[in-house]
Amino acid sequence: xxxxxxxxxxxxxxxGRFQKLFESLDLEVLTLRDLDIDINVTEDRKTPEGNxxxxxxxxxxxxxIPTFAIDYGLYIDRFPEEKQPGLFVRxxxxxxxxxxDVEMLEYYMSELNRVGGESEGSWISAIALVVAFDKVFSxxxxxxxxxxxxxxxxxxxGEPLNSLQIDPALGKYKAEMTPGERMTAQDVIDRxxxxxxxxxxxxx
Numbered sequence: 001x002x003x004x005x006x007x008x009x010x011x012x013x014x015x016g017r018f019q020k021l022f023e024s025l026d027l028e029v030l031t032l033r034d035l036d037i038d039i040n041v042t043e044d045r046k047t048p049e050g051n052x053x054x055x056x057x058x059x060x061x062x063x064x065i066p067t068f069a070i071d072y073g074l075y076i077d078r079f080p081e082e083k084q085p086g087l088f089v090r091x092x093x094x095x096x097x098x099x100x101d102v103e104m105l106e107y108y109m110s111e112l113n114r115v116g117g118e119s120e121g122s123w124i125s126a127i128a129l130v131v132a133f134d135k136v137f138s139x140x141x142x143x144x145x146x147x148x149x150x151x152x153x154x155x156x157x158g159e160p161l162n163s164l165q166i167d168p169a170l171g172k173y174k175a176e177m178t179p180g181e182r183m184t185a186q187d188v189i190d191r192x193x194x195x196x197x198x199x200x201x202x203x204x
Contacts, residue, residue, distance in 0.1 A: 002026050003028065003066070003201075003204050004028045004066075005022075005027050005028070005029055005030065005065065005066045005067070005068060005204055006030050006031075006035065006059060006060070006065055006066070006067040006068070007029050007030065007031055007067075007068060007069070008032065008055045008058075008059040008068065008070075009031055009032065009069070009070075010033050011031075013157055013158040014158065014159075015029060015031045018193075020179075021190055021193060021194055022194065022197055025194075025198060025201050027197075027201075027204070032059065037059060037063060039058060039059070039062060041055045041059075042096070043071065045087075047073070047087075047126070048071040048072055048073045048087060048125065048126035049071070049126035049128065049138050049140045051071040051087060052069045052070055052071040052127055052128035053128040053130075053136060053138050055071065056068055056069040056129060056130040056136070057128075057130050057136065060130040061133075066129065066130070066131045066204040067129070067130050068127060068128060068129040068130070068197070069127070070125065070126060070193075071087070071125075071126050072087075072124065072126070073085075073086050073087050073089075073123070073124040074086065074121065074123055074124075074161075075121060075122050075124070076119050076120075076121040076147055077119050077120045077121055077122075078116065078119035079111065079119070089104075089161070090104060092104065092107045101155065101158070101160035102160075104160045105155075105160050105161075105163060108161065108164055109149045109151060109164065110149075112147055112148065112149035112164070113149045118146065118147065118148045118149070119146070119147050120145070121145050121147050123142065123145060123189075124140060124141070124142050125140065125141045125143070125192075125193075126138065126140040126141075127139055127193055127196055127197075129196070129197070129200055129203075131200070131204060135203065137196070137200050137203070139192065139196050141189045141192040141193075143186070143189050144168060145167065145168065146165065146166040146167075146168055147164050147165055148164055148166060151163050151164060152164075152173035152175045152176055154173070154175040156174075156175045162174035162175040167181075167185040169185065170184075170185060
């Protein structure tokens with residue numbers, strides 16, 4: 001029987017990705033919607049890892065089953081400091097309001113055009129796992145990407161920036177990659193997530 005684990009997200013695209021990623025661990029990955037959990041966590045920590053821990057703790061308190069959460073930080077080399085997305089990739093208005101996929105695409109395309117239409121960038125990815133109130137594990141990873149203001153014709157629901165990102169090794173938009181290519185491109189991060197969960201599977 002598969003072990004049930006809660007993924008602190010309502011994003012079905014991300015849920016499918018992590019269900020696939022963790023399939024070798026015999027885990028059933030549930031989302032907040034699966035458990036009818038409707039809690040808005042204020043992401044006010046200073047790092048992606050801090051936010052991931054806060055989200056995982058909050059949702060664990062509600063669900064009372066092993067819970068993991070992820071968070072990201074984005075840094076675009078040519079953006080001035082005051083324009084760096086950092087932890088607020090979707091909060092492009094400078095408030096707690098999150099932008100829609102379309103709004104994000106329009107905003108980042110415009111800002112990229114301001115700096116020449118293309119820039120290297122880095123994602124910081126963090127994962128946190130809570131299995132008890134006093135048992136919390138976490139880790140962070142980093143990977144490089146290229147951003148362009150020329151949008152791909154393919155949109156990944158829930159992950160709109162995939163239409164503006166080109167993998168440096170493959171030279172393809174992330175939105176246009178096959179599942180195998182995306183796995184290869186995200187190998188460092190995904191292997192990190194998988195190794196992290198494999199390391200703590202006995203705690204789940």
